[in-house]
Amino acid sequence: MGSDKSMAGSAAGAPFAGARIGRVAAPIREQVLDVIRQGILDFQLRPGQRLIERELIEQLGVSRPTIREVLSRLVAEGLVTIQPQHGAIVAVLSPVEAEDIYEMRVPLEVLVMQRFVKRATDEEVAQLRGALARIEEITEAGSETQSRLRAKDDFYQIVFEGARSPVLAQTLQTMQGRIRLLRATSLATAGRPEASLEEIRQLVAAIERRDLDAVAAAATAHVRNAAASALSQLAENGAEAARS
Amino acid sequence: MGSDKSMAGSAAGAPFAGARIGRVAAPIREQVLDVIRQGILDFQLRPGQRLIERELIEQLGVSRPTIREVLSRLVAEGLVTIQPQHGAIVAVLSPVEAEDIYEMRVPLEVLVMQRFVKRATDEEVAQLRGALARIEEITEAGSETQSRLRAKDDFYQIVFEGARSPVLAQTLQTMQGRIRLLRATSLATAGRPEASLEEIRQLVAAIERRDLDAVAAAATAHVRNAAASALSQLAENGAEAARS
DNA sequence: CGCTCATATATTGTCTGACAATGAGCCGGC
DNA sequence: GCCGGCTCATTGTCAGACAATATATGAGCG
Structure with a gap:
C-alpha cells in the first residue's frame, strides 16, 4: 500500500537532498523495471515462477500497461519468458x-x-x-x-x-x-x-x-x-x- | 485471409508498403513489431526519424498500448532510441x-x-x-x-x-x-x-x-x-x- | 472407482478514453 | 531585436472493459 502517486508536495524531510522519486527523476517504468530485474537477479523471484500481471500491479501499485511494458523489456533481456496465452515466467535457462x-x-x-x-x-x-x-x-x-x-x-x-x-x-x-x-x-x-x-x-x-x-x-x-x-x-x- | 472487420481508413500514404495488421494467428504486437523493424531495416524509416505514436496508430490501425510495447522492444534491440518526454526516433549509431x-x-x-x-x-x-x-x-x-x-x-x-x-x-x-x-x-x-x-x-x-x-x-x-x-x-x- | 466431457474460472490480449506534465514553437511586448 | 509567456503537440500513466483461450473443477457415465 502507501506509495501514493502525488506525494511530491510536502516532502517533509529533504527539500532537495534526496533523489526525487516518481516524477521527474526516473520514469515509473524504469523503477518498476529495476525492481523486478533486481528481484530476479537476487533470487527472490525464482526461475520458472509465474509473474502474474494482476499480482504485480497490486504489489507495485502501477498500472497494467506499465507492467506489460516492463515485462516486454525483460523478455528482450532474456530474464523473462512469455508463454502465449498463459503468462510470463521467470526465464529458465536450458x-x-x-x-x-x-x-x-x-x-x-x-x-x-x-x-x-x-x-x-x-x-x-x-x-x-x-x-x-x-x-x-x-x-x-x-x-x-x-x-x-x-x-x-x-x-x-x-x-x-x-x-x-x-x-x-x-x-x-x-x-x-x-x-x-x-x-x-x-x-x-x-x-x-x-x-x-x-x-x-x-x-x-x-x-x-x-x-x-x-x-x-x-x-x-x-x-x-x-x-x-x-x-x-x-x-x-x-x-x-x-x-x- | 485477414482483413475481416475493422479495415478502417485507407491510409494511403503509409510508409510501409501497404502492410496492414489483421487479427489472425500471430499476436498483433508481433506483427506490428515485424512491420516496424522491417521498415527500419529496409531504410523506409531512416535513422533519426521521429516515430510518433499517434501516427503509427493511424497507419497500422492498432492501439497505443500495443505501439508502446513494440517501441519498447525495439529500444531493447537497439533499433529505436527514446528521448524522454520527447518521443521515439529511429536509432542513430555513433x-x-x-x-x-x-x-x-x-x-x-x-x-x-x-x-x-x-x-x-x-x-x-x-x-x-x-x-x-x-x-x-x-x-x-x-x-x-x-x-x-x-x-x-x-x-x-x-x-x-x-x-x-x-x-x-x-x-x-x-x-x-x-x-x-x-x-x-x-x-x-x-x-x-x-x-x-x-x-x-x-x-x-x-x-x-x-x-x-x-x-x-x-x-x-x-x-x-x-x-x-x-x-x-x-x-x-x-x-x-x-x-x- | 476411474475416465471423459462440459462448465467455470483465471489470465492474457487488446481496445477505448482520459488526464497531467513536459517540451517546442509562436506571438506579442519591451 | 530579444525575452517571456502562452498554446499546442506529445508523451507518461492510469482506469475500465471485453473477447479469447488455457487450466482447473466437478458431474455423469462405463
Whole structure:
C-alpha cells in the first residue's frame, strides 16, 4: 500500500537532498523495471515462477500497461519468458543456452578487459585493485554468496566504465544477468570462491602489467572455469530433476 | 485471409508498403513489431526519424498500448532510441558504437561459423552453397543493394539454423540489425560487393573443407573488412555532416 | 472407482478514453 | 531585436472493459 502517486508536495524531510522519486527523476517504468530485474537477479523471484500481471500491479501499485511494458523489456533481456496465452515466467535457462552464453562470454570478456587496459586511467586501474581487495575480503570472511556477487558486480562495473565500450558493456551485462539466472536455478553454485578469486587476482595483475596476452589468457580461463563449474552443477541438477 | 472487420481508413500514404495488421494467428504486437523493424531495416524509416505514436496508430490501425510495447522492444534491440518526454526516433549509431559492434561481431561470427562446421548436416552445407550461388548471381547482375542484403540475410539464416545456437544467433542478428542501421545512415555503403563476395566464397570453401582455422580466418577477414569499409564511409559522412 | 466431457474460472490480449506534465514553437511586448 | 509567456503537440500513466483461450473443477457415465 502507501506509495501514493502525488506525494511530491510536502516532502517533509529533504527539500532537495534526496533523489526525487516518481516524477521527474526516473520514469515509473524504469523503477518498476529495476525492481523486478533486481528481484530476479537476487533470487527472490525464482526461475520458472509465474509473474502474474494482476499480482504485480497490486504489489507495485502501477498500472497494467506499465507492467506489460516492463515485462516486454525483460523478455528482450532474456530474464523473462512469455508463454502465449498463459503468462510470463521467470526465464529458465536450458543447458544448451547456458553453454552458448558462456562460450560467447569468453571472447567478449577478453575484449572488454583488453579495452580496459588500453583505455582506463591509472585511477580506474587503482579502483579496480580496490574492488579486488573487497572481493578478497569477502571471500576470506566466507560471507554469503549474495555479497560476493555484489562485490563482483562492482568489479565489473569498474571494468565496463574504464573500457569505454557501452555496447559491449551492455551486452556482457545482460549475459551475466542470464547466467545469474542459471545460478539461481542450480541453487547456489557456491563452487569455488577461492579458485575464482585467484583467477581474478591473476587478471588484475595482468591488467596492471598492461600485458594484453596475459589479460586474454586470464579472462579466458576465468570464464571457462566458471562455465565448467556451473554447467557440471547444472547437469547434476538436471539429472536429479529428470529423476523425480 | 485477414482483413475481416475493422479495415478502417485507407491510409494511403503509409510508409510501409501497404502492410496492414489483421487479427489472425500471430499476436498483433508481433506483427506490428515485424512491420516496424522491417521498415527500419529496409531504410523506409531512416535513422533519426521521429516515430510518433499517434501516427503509427493511424497507419497500422492498432492501439497505443500495443505501439508502446513494440517501441519498447525495439529500444531493447537497439533499433529505436527514446528521448524522454520527447518521443521515439529511429536509432542513430555513433561511430564509437559502430566500432564496438563490429569488434564484437568478429569473435562471435567466428564462433557461429565454427559451430556451423561442427553441427550442420551435409544438406545444410549444400543449402549454404546454394545461398552463396544466389549472392553471386545478384552481385554479378549488379542488382541493387536491397536484394543483395536480402540474399545475405538468407545466407546467415542458414548459418544460424545449422549452428544450433539460438542465443548466439539472436545476438548476432540484433547486431547485424544495428549495423544495417549504420548502413542506412551512411546511405548505401555500396562499397565493393565483389570483394565481399570473394570473402564469402572463401568462407564457404573453408566450411566445406571443415577447416576450423580457415573458417575463423575467413570470418574474421570478412567482418574486419566490412567494418573498415563502413567506418571509413561513416567518417566521411560525419565530416560532411559536421561541416554543414 | 476411474475416465471423459462440459462448465467455470483465471489470465492474457487488446481496445477505448482520459488526464497531467513536459517540451517546442509562436506571438506579442519591451 | 530579444525575452517571456502562452498554446499546442506529445508523451507518461492510469482506469475500465471485453473477447479469447488455457487450466482447473466437478458431474455423469462405463
